[in-house]
Amino acid sequence: MASRFVISLDFEQAWGMEAERAYGAELPGILGAREAIPRILDLAERHGIGCTWATVGFLFFDDRDELLSALPKIRPHYANPALSPYARMESVGRCEATDPLHFGRSLIRRIRDCPGQEVAGHTFSHYYSLEDEDDPAAFEADLEAARSAAAAMGVELRSIVFPRNQVREAYLPICRAMGYRTFRGTQQSALHRSRPRHAETRWSRLLRAADNYWPLAKPSAPNQPRPDSGMTDVAASRFLRPARSSPAMLNRLQLRRIRNEMTDAARQGAMFHLVAPAEFRARHRSQPAHPRSHLRALSPARGQHRHDERDDGGGGR
Numbered sequence: 001m002a003s004r005f006v007i008s009l010d011f012e013q014a015w016g017m018e019a020e021r022a023y024g025a026e027l028p029g030i031l032g033a034r035e036a037i038p039r040i041l042d043l044a045e046r047h048g049i050g051c052t053w054a055t056v057g058f059l060f061f062d063d064r065d066e067l068l069s070a071l072p073k074i075r076p077h078y079a080n081p082a083l084s085p086y087a088r089m090e091s092v093g094r095c096e097a098t099d100p101l102h103f104g105r106s107l108i109r110r111i112r113d114c115p116g117q118e119v120a121g122h123t124f125s126h127y128y129s130l131e132d133e134d135d136p137a138a139f140e141a142d143l144e145a146a147r148s149a150a151a152a153m154g155v156e157l158r159s160i161v162f163p164r165n166q167v168r169e170a171y172l173p174i175c176r177a178m179g180y181r182t183f184r185g186t187q188q189s190a191l192h193r194s195r196p197r198h199a200e201t202r203w204s205r206l207l208r209a210a211d212n213y214w215p216l217a218k219p220s221a222p223n224q225p226r227p228d229s230g231m232t233d234v235a236a237s238r239f240l241r242p243a244r245s246s247p248a249m250l251n252r253l254q255l256r257r258i259r260n261e262m263t264d265a266a267r268q269g270a271m272f273h274l275v276a277p278a279e280f281r282a283r284h285r286s287q288p289a290h291p292r293s294h295l296r297a298l299s300p301a302r303g304q305h306r307h308d309e310r311d312d313g314g315g316g317r
């Protein structure tokens, strides 16, 4: 079987996290996406790399009133209210020009128009499927809102990434009915399985972070796209953690681990699915930008595939 290289990036701006983080420590990264995304697209086009961009539905808008009128009537109820983005709606600005944290239409247009790129779903509201007290009606309403927001830009959503990797198996038939054909499953190890926030411990988070640098959780079998509930699971292989200001040594360890696993996948005729955030933080001017250095480091293993390739039933995340 031919090996495959899949790249998916989660594009969510301020909607991908709780307000405290989005408007605090993560703010530079979110604003950095405005610079990083066009550069990633330039590199992708120049090197013929296809990426899947899992995009939060709120970002399809460029007008506050339009966004507010498109909000679904049925909404999820999370035990932790800080998870819900709807409480923040009143503070959203007028449009993308004045509020680049909450709107993203111009960037989506660039992604859409760049050859080989797939605009995919990341739910409308960055929906946490394992936090909603099992509410399929709210999930369906959310996906319906995402579908119509994307359609207004001429985009058909075919692949979905569950926020925080909270894949709820019972919701896969809903995704299928909404037109999705592929989803991004979790990495194959107990360390990375889907779980709600309250099931997380400091220890599990620490182990997961350490697994980026040292092989703590070896996959049990080569990664391959596999059928699940009428869709194809294009499971993640590894998350690319953006390098922060200091840990150059850790970053080298991470890239080495990714390269080794990519090489293994290529030899085994397997799939390697690299996951990254779209929000790369801008670095000091004298340092190389992350997207370029990462893409360069990874470039020996070319032959990337978009999520939505369906040559043998495989594809999207």
Ligand SMILES: [Zn+2]
Binding pocket: 010, 012, 016, 122, 126, 163, 164
């Ligand atoms: Zn996300």
